[in-house]
Structure formats: C-alpha cells, structure tokens
C-alpha cells in the first residue's frame with residue numbers, strides 16, 4: 001500500500017504567541033485546532049481522527065480530545081520527540097488510505113519559555129534504562145548535539161564558519177516574519193564570535209526557546225475536493241529511529257538517512273526535484289547533518305553545501321526554513337516537526353512571505369528529528385506536492 | 388533526574404556491575420551466542436536477544452570518540468564518548484584534564500568518581 005496521492009494537507013495553523021504567560025497548554029491545543037480547521041474550511045464536527053504526542057498533558061490524547069470535545073474513531077499518540085508530528089502525517093495518511101478515517105487533526109502545544117519544562121523532553125515518571133549509565137555525566141541537548149558537531153568536524157573538516165552560514169540563512173528569512181522571536185540579520189562573524197556554550201557550538205548556533213503551538217488537518221481526497229484552499233497532497237513519507245546500538249556508535253549521521261530513502265522511494269522523486277526544504281534546526285549542526293542524510297549532498301560535504309548563502313531563498317540553490325525556523329522564529333515545546341510542515345505548506349500554496357516565497361514551488365520536503373541526535377532519536381521525512 | 392542509586396538498588400541484574408564499580412573495575416557485557424560485546428549492560432543481548440551473556444572487565448584503556456565542554460556550567464565540565472579498547476563506546480566524563488586541550492582520538496585511562504554516592508566510570512588523559 002502506498003499513501004501517494006491518497007491524503008491531502010488541507011489546513012495548517014501556527015499559533016502567533018511566543019510567550020504564553022497565563023495560558024494553559026490545553027488551551028493552546030484548542031486554539032491551534034480551531035486555527036487549522038478554519039484554515040481548511042472544516043469544523044470540529046468533521047474531525048474523526050486525532051493525533052498528538054508527548055507535549056499533551058495528562059492522559060495525552062484522551063485529555064486533549066475531551067478538552068476539544070471530539071469523539072475520534074481513530075487515535076494515534078506516537079511519541080518520537082519533535083519529529084512526532086511528521087510521523088503523525090504519515091500515520092494519518094495511512095489510516096485515510098485504509099479507510100479508517102477522513103479528517104485527521106494533529107496538534108502541538110508547549111510552554112518551555114514560561115512553563116519551566118525541561119528542554120527536549122516531558123518529565124519522566126519512570127527512569128529509562130540508560131539513565132544510570134548516562135545521567136551522572138550530565139548529558140543535555142546542547143552537549144550531545146555538540147558532540148555530533150565535534151565528531152563531524154574531526155572526520156570531515158567541517159568548520160564553525162560553515163555552520164554559521166545556517167544561522168545566517170535563517171536570520172535572512174526571519175527578518176520578514178513579524179512573529180519571529182529573532183528578527184535581526186546576523187553575520188558569520190557574529191555567530192562564530194558569540195560565546196561558546198558547549199564546544200564547538202556557540203550561542204548563535206542554538207535555536208530559540210519559545211512558547212506556542214501548531215496544528216495540521218489531513219484529509220481524504222474526496223474531502224479535499226470540496227475545499228476551497230490550494231491543495232497540497234502527500235507524495236511520500238518515511239520514518240526511522242537510531243540509537244546507541246549497544247555501544248557500536250557512529251554519530252556522524254542520523255536516522256534521516258533511512259527515513260528519507262523511504263520517502264523518496266514512495267514519492268518517486270529525488271532530491272533534485274525538491275524546490276524547498278523545511279529541516280529541523282535545534283542547532284546549526286542538526287541542519288547540516290540532516291541535509292547530508294536527506295541526500296542533498298554527500299556525507300561530509302554539508303559544510304561546503306551550506307556555505308555562501310546556499311540555503312537563502314532567492315540566493316542559493318536550496319531555500320530552507322523560510323519562516324526563520326527554530327533558529328530564529330519559533331520552537332514551540334522544544335519540538336520542531338510541526339512548524340516544519342506548516343512552512344512547507346505555505347510555500348506550496350504560494351503563501352510564504354513574498355520576500356522568501358520560492359517561485360514555482362511545486363514539490364517540498366519537511367524533515368524532523370526528535371530526541372537526541374547523538375544518542376537516541378526519531379527521524380521523519382514528508383514529501384508534499386502542490387496539486 | 389532521579390538518583391542513580393534508585394536504579395541500581397532496584398535492578399538485580401546490575402548488581403555485579405555496581406559491586407565491581409565499588410572496587411574500581413568497569414564491567415561490560417559479552418554475548419556468548421553472537422560473540423559481541425555491548426554497553427550499557429543488559430541481561431538480554433541487544434544484537435541477538437540471547438540470555439547467554441557474561442561480564443567482562445575493561446582494561447581501562449580508551450580513546451576519545453567525541454567530547455564537549457559545557458562552558459556555562461559552574462564549574463565547566465567535559466562530557467565525552469570514549470571507545471574502550473575492548474570495543475564498546477560509552478558516555479562518560481573527562482576529568483583531571485585541561486578543558487582547553489581535549490581532542491578526538493586522545494588516549495584516556497579509566498578511574499572512578501563518586502556521583503550521588505555512586506561510583507561511576509570517568510576517564511583522564513593517559514600519561
């Protein structure tokens with residue numbers, strides 16, 4: 001079974017808040033649900049499938065379904081960190097293709113900025129099996145991703161200046177986004193001269209921490225045919241996970257190598273066909289490694305590929321994260337997958353900011369990584385087409 | 388994060404590991420069925436699921452696979468992946484080192500440090 005052409009992304013919504021003081025997470029889930037359904041031209045009564053991940057409080061999908069007032073006949077709360085929402089699009093498309101549902105709602109909300117949640121993960125009720133062998137050494141998103149960068153530099157000669165170009169490109173895009181947390185354009189020099197936070201990553205190699213949320217509505221073809229908005233179809237998707245494999249590790253690549261291979265195969269296209277890419281950007285190194293793993297350049301060539309503005313819309317060959325991404329715009333719940341799909345849909349509809357809109361954007365890719373790139377993570381790749 | 392003590396007191400399979408750690412010895416697991424070592428240690432081999440695994444002692448020699456210094460911490464500290472001479476790579480800390488002079492492929496030597504009243508394996512630059 002393939003999902004190609006069997007599901008459409010009919011509605012998207014990114015919450016405008018970046019600081020949700022006094023607003024509970026459940027309310028943000030509801031506001032983004034309404035926003036995405038309004039965007040699609042659908043109502044809550046049309047929803048027959050619901051998807052959410054570890055950011056949903058209480059009993060997760062059960063608690064938020066109750067708060068929203070929906071009675072889904074299909075529910076999926078797959079949790080792969082920030083890549084969950086791209087996995088959810090894949091699963092929703094599969095469920096729609098199998099006739100299990102027709103209108104799938106996917107929501108995300110998080111408050112790491114004002115809510116005090118730990119970056120990158122929900123509080124853990126039960127200690128994971130790796131904890132006695134890792135926790136004493138104080139691993140964090142920052143130092144784990146930093147070790148990926150260090151090893152990449154060692155094996156391939158990647159430089160801090162090359163990584164900095166990724167932040168520069170994101171900032172060039174963010175200046176046009178009125179909701180972006182960081183709207184100032186930065187230079188390579190400013191990035192590499194910002195303080196080292198975890199060698200070799202500098203402060204400006206890091207994403208922002210913001211409150212907020214987003215939602216997607218995925219529908220069956222017969223529903224999409226009745227709607228007025230520009231149509232974006234699912235061409236292919238892939239998901240994979242990678243972990244430390246009993247101590248046989250190689251942290252220079254991600255599970256994106258495997259998820260993207262499946263997505264490209266299902267879509268029947270190659271990286272050369274992709275006009276725009278949304279790629280998770282917790283840190284600059286995250287982008288660089290994933291672009292290699294997605295096949296936009298050879299492993300080890302990422303540094304040369306991202307340099308000199310190659311990711312800047314209207315300047316380079318592969319425009320990325322034209323909303324400013326997690327590096328400058330928004331990173332709700334410390335989870336990137338949702339906003340990645342939303343900006344890709346804007347590009348395919350021709351509704352990105354005119355200054356960053358990619359001309360003739362017919363095929364786009366959204367890719368996420370959730371968890372920790374250097375230890376255990378989930379990758380998901382989604383290829384979409386304007387139809 | 389919960390105290391590491393909680394885990395080891397509740398996990399019978401790991402008792403030999405912590406007993407050795409208190410003697411300053413680092414154990415890893417080796418599978419008799421597929422002849423592969425693994426770390427962190429599990430009763431069922433993560434490569435073939437055999438329960439026929441036994442403990443082996445690391446020589447204490449290793450090389451740094453990757454590292455980072457968390458500069459904002461007070462005091463700054465170094466986290467690393469160290470590849471043991473016996474094969475497996477583990478997450479650890481680099482201690483008693485000049486934090487501005489750590490490098491990939493650097494030779495390091497095992498020692499134990501108490502963290503949360505638990506002896507854990509850390510590494511120092513080899514002399």
Ligand SMILES: [Zn+2]
Pocket residue numbers: 418419420421422423432433434435436437
């Ligand atoms: Zn085995």
